[in-house]
Amino acid sequence: MATVSSPWSYTLQLPHDPRAPGVARATLRTVLAAHDLTELTSTAELLASELLTNAHLHTKGPYALRIRSSEPDRLYVAVWDSDPRLPPGFGDTTDAPTQAAADAENGRGLQLVRACADAWGASAPPELGGTEGGKLLWAECQCDALR
Numbered sequence: 001m002a003t004v005s006s007p008w009s010y011t012l013q014l015p016h017d018p019r020a021p022g023v024a025r026a027t028l029r030t031v032l033a034a035h036d037l038t039e040l041t042s043t044a045e046l047l048a049s050e051l052l053t054n055a056h057l058h059t060k061g062p063y064a065l066r067i068r069s070s071e072p073d074r075l076y077v078a079v080w081d082s083d084p085r086l087p088p089g090f091g092d093t094t095d096a097p098t099q100a101a102a103d104a105e106n107g108r109g110l111q112l113v114r115a116c117a118d119a120w121g122a123s124a125p126p127e128l129g130g131t132e133g134g135k136l137l138w139a140e141c142q143c144d145a146l147r
Contacts, residue, residue, distance in 0.1 A: 008035070009068035014052075016062055021052040024065040028077075031067055039143045040075050043116055047139040050113050051079035054137065059083045066136075078138035086122050086135060113139050 012027050014020040028048050032041050048065060055063040061082040068076040087110055113120055117139035 006072055007068070007070040009066065012065045014063050014065065016056065016060060018056070020063070021049060021056055024052050025049055028065070028067060032075075035069065037069070037073070037075060037143075040073075040141055043141045044075055044077055046116055047077045047113055047141065048079070050110065051077065051137050051139065054087065054110065055079050055081035058087075073143040074140065075142070076138060076140050078136050080134055080136045082134045084133045084135055087137070090120070090122050090137060113137075116141070118142055 010027075010031055012024055014024055025045055025048060028045060029041055032038055032044060037044075044067075048067075052063070052065060059081040063079055063081040066076075066078040066080065068078075070076070090110055118141050120137075120139040122138070123136050
């Protein structure tokens with residue numbers, strides 16, 4: 001049984017440090033366990049990892065992980081960063097992200113997000129820095145039992 005009923009949310013502010021994505025993933029696992037959402041851990045961790053890595057690689061400033069549940073067994077994972085530019089294919093859910101070359105070592109993260117999430121998108125909310133620039137990339141997932 002979850003210790004806190006929906007809705008709930010957590011925001012973790014992260015420095016631009018190569019250890020930050022790992023700290024954020026560990027925090028995500030802890031929060032999901034505390035809310036009895038361990039069934040979502042592998043998908044949520046993949047989504048968060050790709051969004052966090054994107055923020056770390058393509059910005060120079062701090063970023064933030066936000067996790068939220070407004071209904072039982074459904075999770076919203078988002079990463080805010082200070083760069084207002086949307087990655088290809090993420091601002092408009094009908095456009096596909098740029099395809100990575102077959103032998104490329106990176107460039108598939110946002111394709112993984114689109115493939116694994118139940119919904120995804122981007123926004124620039126004022127409460128997370130939208131008025132100062134920046135963007136929020138988000139993804140949602142839910143427990144398989146509800147699909």
